[in-house]
Amino acid sequence: MSSRIGFGYDSHRLVEGRRCIIGGVEIAHPRGLEGHSDADVLCHAIIDAVLGALGEGDIGQHFPDTDPTWKGADSVDLLKHVVELTGRKWLNVEWIDATIIAEAPKLAPHIEAMKNALARAGIPAERISIKAKTNEGMGFIGRGEGVAAYAVCLLSS
Ligand code: MG
Numbered sequence: 001m002s003s004r005i006g007f008g009y010d011s012h013r014l015v016e017g018r019r020c021i022i023g024g025v026e027i028a029h030p031r032g033l034e035g036h037s038d039a040d041v042l043c044h045a046i047i048d049a050v051l052g053a054l055g056e057g058d059i060g061q062h063f064p065d066t067d068p069t070w071k072g073a074d075s076v077d078l079l080k081h082v083v084e085l086t087g088r089k090w091l092n093v094e095w096i097d098a099t100i101i102a103e104a105p106k107l108a109p110h111i112e113a114m115k116n117a118l119a120r121a122g123i124p125a126e127r128i129s130i131k132a133k134t135n136e137g138m139g140f141i142g143r144g145e146g147v148a149a150y151a152v153c154l155l156s157s
Contacts, residue, residue: 003156004091006052010044010059011140011148022100022107022147023114023130024076029105033147036065036073042100042114042130042149043075049096049153050082054089079121091155093122097129098151103144107132 014020018032023042033039047059056062063070063078070078086093096118100107111132115125135141141148 001156003094003154004053004055006049006054006153006155008045008048008050008052008151008153009148010041010048011146012039012041012044013146014144020105021075022102022149023110024074024117024120025110025113027105027107027110037063037070037078038073038075040075041147042098042151043079043118045149045151046096046098046118046153047075047079047082049098049151050079050086050093050155053153053155054082054085054091056085076117076120079118079123083122086155091157093127094154094156095127095129096123096151096153097131098149099131099133100147100149101133101135101141102147103134103137103142 012033014031015034020027020029020032021038021040111130115128119125
């Protein structure tokens with residue numbers, strides 16, 4: 001058996017007039033994440049973690065934000081594409097561990113729903129760990145200007 005790890009990071013600006021979609025779950029909030037796709041910051045960090053473990057570059061290379069195909073895309077579908085790449089290399093997603101950092105909205109009540117939503121991409125919910133933190137009022141996250149997420153992925157053959 002061989003194992004590989006990957007790491008991913010993403011951040012998106014919080015703006016008015018956008019739906020707030022994090023981890024495949026739409027959360028009731030006056031502002032949402034700005035981006036070309038649905039701007040699902042958690043999904044994007046996980047996608048980069050999986051691509052990192054595969055040695056297959058990053059999300060921007062696979063789903064360019066200049067390509068109209070991905071405008072408004074459901075990021076769980078993008079994650080599904082990437083999970084399918086692991087299968088083609090005879091690798092399996094063993095574990096995902098992620099942290100979302102947001103001052104608001106409160107994310108803890110949505111974590112189980114996020115795991116179930118991400119499972120649509122082909123990673124069993126019981127292989128996904130998600131934590132939510134605030135930034136203690138500091139920096140761009142603390143001022144409510146944006147949300148960030150970090151993720152690691154373990155692949156095994
Ligand atoms: Mg992104």
